[in-house]
Amino acid sequence: MTSLLIKNGRLIDPSQNIDAERDLWLAGGRVKAVDRPGAFSSGSAEKNIDAQGLWVLPGLIDMHVHLREPGHEYKETVASGLAAAAAGGFTAVLAMPNTSPPLDNAQEVAALLERGRAAASARVWPAAAMTRGRRGEDLTEYQDLKNAGAVAVTDDGSWVRNPKVLRRVLDYAAVCGLLPLCHAEDHDLAEGGAIHEGRVSTRLGLPGIPAQAEINAVTRDINMVELSGRPLHFCHISTRGAIEAIGSAKAKGLPVSCETAPHYLFLTHEDVGDYDPNAKMNPPLRGEADRDSLLAALADGTVDALATDHAPHSSLEKDVEFIDAAFGVIGLESALPLALELVRRRLISPSRLVELMSLNPARLLNIPGGSLAPGQPADLTLVDPNLAFTLRPEDSRSLSRNSPFWGRDFVGRAVKTLVGGREV
Amino acid sequence: MSDIVRTFPKDLIDLDQFSPEQLTHILDTAENFKEVSEREIKKVPTLRGKLVVIFFHENSTRTRLSFEVAAKRLSADTVALSASGSSLSKGESLLDTARNIEAMHPDALVIRHGASGTPGFLGRRLSFPVLNAGDGAHAHPTQALLDMLTLREVKGRLDGLRIAIIGDIAHSRVARSNMIGLSKMGARVAVAGPPSMMAVELAETYGVEVYNRPEPAIEGADGVMMLRIQLERQTGALFPGNREYALVYGLSRERLKLAKEDAVILHPGPVNQGVELSPELYEDRRSVILPQVTNGVAVRMALLYLLIERPGQAEAA
Numbered sequence A: 001m002t003s004l005l006i007k008n009g010r011l012i013d014p015s016q017n018i019d020a021e022r023d024l025w026l027a028g029g030r031v032k033a034v035d036r037p038g039a040f041s042s043g044s045a046e047k048n049i050d051a052q053g054l055w056v057l058p059g060l061i062d063m064h065v066h067l068r069e070p071g072h073e074y075k076e077t078v079a080s081g082l083a084a085a086a087a088g089g090f091t092a093v094l095a096m097p098n099t100s101p102p103l104d105n106a107q108e109v110a111a112l113l114e115r116g117r118a119a120a121s122a123r124v125w126p127a128a129a130m131t132r133g134r135r136g137e138d139l140t141e142y143q144d145l146k147n148a149g150a151v152a153v154t155d156d157g158s159w160v161r162n163p164k165v166l167r168r169v170l171d172y173a174a175v176c177g178l179l180p181l182c183h184a185e186d187h188d189l190a191e192g193g194a195i196h197e198g199r200v201s202t203r204l205g206l207p208g209i210p211a212q213a214e215i216n217a218v219t220r221d222i223n224m225v226e227l228s229g230r231p232l233h234f235c236h237i238s239t240r241g242a243i244e245a246i247g248s249a250k251a252k253g254l255p256v257s258c259e260t261a262p263h264y265l266f267l268t269h270e271d272v273g274d275y276d277p278n279a280k281m282n283p284p285l286r287g288e289a290d291r292d293s294l295l296a297a298l299a300d301g302t303v304d305a306l307a308t309d310h311a312p313h314s315s316l317e318k319d320v321e322f323i324d325a326a327f328g329v330i331g332l333e334s335a336l337p338l339a340l341e342l343v344r345r346r347l348i349s350p351s352r353l354v355e356l357m358s359l360n361p362a363r364l365l366n367i368p369g370g371s372l373a374p375g376q377p378a379d380l381t382l383v384d385p386n387l388a389f390t391l392r393p394e395d396s397r398s399l400s401r402n403s404p405f406w407g408r409d410f411v412g413r414a415v416k417t418l419v420g421g422r423e424v
Numbered sequence B: 001m002s003d004i005v006r007t008f009p010k011d012l013i014d015l016d017q018f019s020p021e022q023l024t025h026i027l028d029t030a031e032n033f034k035e036v037s038e039r040e041i042k043k044v045p046t047l048r049g050k051l052v053v054i055f056f057h058e059n060s061t062r063t064r065l066s067f068e069v070a071a072k073r074l075s076a077d078t079v080a081l082s083a084s085g086s087s088l089s090k091g092e093s094l095l096d097t098a099r100n101i102e103a104m105h106p107d108a109l110v111i112r113h114g115a116s117g118t119p120g121f122l123g124r125r126l127s128f129p130v131l132n133a134g135d136g137a138h139a140h141p142t143q144a145l146l147d148m149l150t151l152r153e154v155k156g157r158l159d160g161l162r163i164a165i166i167g168d169i170a171h172s173r174v175a176r177s178n179m180i181g182l183s184k185m186g187a188r189v190a191v192a193g194p195p196s197m198m199a200v201e202l203a204e205t206y207g208v209e210v211y212n213r214p215e216p217a218i219e220g221a222d223g224v225m226m227l228r229i230q231l232e233r234q235t236g237a238l239f240p241g242n243r244e245y246a247l248v249y250g251l252s253r254e255r256l257k258l259a260k261e262d263a264v265i266l267h268p269g270p271v272n273q274g275v276e277l278s279p280e281l282y283e284d285r286r287s288v289i290l291p292q293v294t295n296g297v298a299v300r301m302a303l304l305y306l307l308i309e310r311p312g313q314a315e316a317a
Helices: A078-087 A106-119 A142-148 A163-176 A199-204 A211-228 A240-251 A262-266 A288-300 A335-344 A350-365 B002-006 B020-038 B062-073 B090-103 B118-125 B141-155 B173-184 B202-206 B214-218 B242-248 B289-309
Strands: A003-013 A018-027 A030-035 A047-050 A055-058 A060-065 A090-095 A123-129 A152-154 A179-182 A232-234 A256-260 A380-390 A409-419 B051-056 B077-082 B108-113 B130-135 B162-166 B188-192 B209-211 B223-226 B264-266
Touching (some): A055 A350, A060 A078, A078 A409, A106 A123, A240 A256, A256 A288, A335 A350, B002 B020, B020 B062, B020 B173, B020 B289, B051 B062, B062 B077, B062 B108, B062 B130, B062 B141, B062 B289, B118 B130, B173 B188, B173 B202
Parallel strands (some): A003 A055, A060 A090, A232 A256, B108 B130, B188 B209, B223 B264
Antiparallel strands (some): A380 A409
16 A cells, blocks of 8 residues: 655644644555654655645545435436545545435445445445334344444434334444434424425415424434433434524433534525525525524534535426425535635634534544544545635536535635545 | 516516516506407407417316406417326426427416416426416415406505405415515505414515404405315315304404495405305405406406517517
8 A cells, every 4th residue: 555645734633633734644544643744754655745725634524425326326326426525525424324225234235335345435334224114113133234334323314203113223223333313303293394484485385394393303302312311313403493402402411413414504495585496405494593503503512513415316306396396405515615614704613624524423423534643544635725616517526416506606625535545 | 668568577477576566557458458358349469379378287267267268358379288197297297398388389378386386487497478377375466466456446546455365374375466466556464364374474474464363354454355265275174174164264244344344355266155255245245256257357368468569668679
């Protein structure tokens, strides 16, 4: 394996409390050493990368990605999704199990990992189905899934309605060392809804999804965490009420964590505008107060991770009557530029960005990475914080085009993504 | 005048696209066209050689008939399309429909669709005018205009009127377009209905008064518009039943006493007699339900003419 020297960059690695100029020596696919600029001679490595003016970050990890393979390869494949991830600065993604067939057995987990290896791009970590067929009834075989390579379980897209089932999920997932991820939505209350229930749903004559659909589910699930004492992670939190409930649970010492997605931080239901299907996702874009609470929670630590909920859909699902349009937007190539915008607006620090997009996902999922301490995988994201560009659909690596951010001007993006010391 | 027409949008999606002056111009034009329907030969050559496609993706009798009559009185050719029996998925059929209609080179498309937002979806993809004949719970601009024309005829004005709209506001495109149009013309709108039939933030969104009992809305009203209770649109029980609805919200002679003495009764039809409107009032002298239908043809003639011909635009260009 080749050795590589990354020189003169600004290393931002909260796992080591570093935000300073550092050189990194990578060899054998791992970080060998980190030291002051010039500490390693250029000749000591086979290859040198001059990172002058760049940020050197532990590789970004997106813990919420829909890769669509198997079943919907026209929307995204493992290879295209991982290519989009790498282009967006992600060195690893957590793949959601709502494929067709769903990822609810060891064979499917192994097949996903094999597709990931073949893609030779960003790493893929499998999240397996929490229950068989994602029906919220019988648990899948967690140890078998874990042995096959799964790191989390989730019925993302569906909430586990039955609290007794959730209790078993929490207890048994902890025994097997898998993180349970919860899609918190009271389906009875949300049923039929297209967008957030509020001024815009009223104006457009669309059935609404009240904020309480999320809050009800989060509140009940927190009660179940209290009963079980085991960890639970909440996916794509979108409301002030839910983030407040999670903040209170954390203050009580309950083992809950959560993520939100960039679109909830930048857009509101007003962005649905004139029935824009690229502003339709589940949970829906909420109100300004929700967005502001999420921004505050992102800064103060209540939000643990920023994850995209990358959900590719083709024009067949999106370019239709709004009520019939599929929920979801892609996000792998816009997430880091958006997060860098939050840094420029001084809402979060660069270190906090790394916590949200690398360190915390690695810790929550108990996977390698999230750090560039010696011995860690040589997974790095090199960011040019001053590179101005416009996000354009023709530049995207994803097979789908359902982004609400096309045409947006950004400053800052990933310029190199290294996985195991290899540029991808 | 030419400014008023030059800035007309390509499509008729909802009344929020128009200024009060433009709405007045539409109503004035409709008033002029009313005379055509009273002639012995009820036809003018205004749109001769023009093709109007009338595509109803949802059942309707009077709106469809009204648009066909309006187009024919203007000498336009009409083609009626209905979506029933299509085996394509909804999404494919809508885009396909748009492409197929475009390929026939019509001069206007009239669209009724159950999904909110569909007329705008088609309007953005088609080069000729699209006229919304009702989309989901979103908008029904020609209905609101015919209501406004009827009120203006009877009352002589819209500015300063107080209009009550009673019923299932949440699911009513008629209510939405009327809240927008009447408010723009200076009328004061009060809406009332059971909480389960009210959309959120109505007051903030439309600048209307909102009540859960009909009495405060009807009090002092110049016009009372009773909405059809559309049980076919409801998922789950929004109200205990028709009898209970009639008891609490139905318009009766007694309840109408709260309105001004010369108040008129409007209804977009078809009426559920004995539910939202007591049978005695359907025949009441204060009912303008049938004049509404007559005015519907005039309003649709005006809109077809204004959007297809765009009079006043040529000399302004």
